[in-house]
Structures are given as structure tokens and as C-alpha cells.
Amino acid sequence: MRLTKQTNYAVRMLMYCAANGEKLSRIPEIAKAYGVSELFLFKILQPLTRAGLVETVRGRNGGVRLPKPASEISLFDVVKVTEDSFAMAECFEVGEIDCPLVDSCGLNSALRKALNAFFDVLKGYSIDDLVKARPQINFLLGLDTSPQPHTSAA
Numbered sequence: 001m002r003l004t005k006q007t008n009y010a011v012r013m014l015m016y017c018a019a020n021g022e023k024l025s026r027i028p029e030i031a032k033a034y035g036v037s038e039l040f041l042f043k044i045l046q047p048l049t050r051a052g053l054v055e056t057v058r059g060r061n062g063g064v065r066l067p068k069p070a071s072e073i074s075l076f077d078v079v080k081v082t083e084d085s086f087a088m089a090e091c092f093e094v095g096e097i098d099c100p101l102v103d104s105c106g107l108n109s110a111l112r113k114a115l116n117a118f119f120d121v122l123k124g125y126s127i128d129d130l131v132k133a134r135p136q137i138n139f140l141l142g143l144d145t146s147p148q149p150h151t152s153a154a
Helices: 005-019 027-034 038-050 075-082 106-123 127-132
Strands: 055-057 063-065
Touching: 005 027, 005 038, 005 063, 005 075, 005 127, 027 038, 038 055, 038 075, 075 106, 075 127
Parallel strands: none
Antiparallel strands: 055 063
């Protein structure tokens, strides 16, 4: 299974907003931080806004921000909004299936369990967890120009 670029950058956009705190984040700044086109981010912004994962503020000084704490937005929340399909095999798809074992196949059951385990792991991580895992995230994203001292666990 491979997640799309849309999901990857949706998570990154939310991480940027979380790292930026209460301030509004602007798409051109996010695009510059990640080296991706603004148009691509605007495309990703639409489903995130519809799902209530991002709120937009229009106007000259507008931008985007998280409508709730980053700790309340799970990776699963993002993935379910940005991915079109989780069909790991033909038997996951809706419609006509050519396999005679579709109703009694061990593979179907095993893949379904694996997919549910994947979802459970994603539900266990929030955007806040990802941001906190990178102490220098604000510097790396250009939100803070002074590098933070690197500390290592002894």
C-alpha cells in the first residue's frame, strides 16, 4: 500500500499550521517551505476544509489554521479524507469480481485485518505528535530563523 502525494502534503500542511501556532499560515509560505506548488496545496486544501481539518480566513491578511488543537487531529482523520481507495486487492473493490473464492477467501480476511491494524495505528498518532517529534520544526520550516540548540538524550 502506498499513500498518495496528496495525503503526504496534507499531513505536512497540517504540521506547518500546528507549528505556526495561533498565527495564520499562508499557502505561498507553506509551498515554499516544502518546495511544492501553491496550486497543488490549494487543491489539497479543499477536502481538508470540507472535513473541518483546516479553516480558512479570507482577505488580504487571510490564511489557514487548524480549527481545533493538533492533538485532536489524527493521521487517520487526514488519510480518510485524502485517499480515494483502500482496495488492497480486487476483492476489496465494489462491483463484479472474477474470483470464485471471494466470499470464503482467507486472503480477503487477512488483508482486511491488516488494513484495520493500519488504521488503528494511524488513529494513535496526532498531528501534534508529529510536530513534537521534531524539536527544530519551526526552524526547519522557516517559521523561526534562530536554530534551536540540539539536545541529545544521554
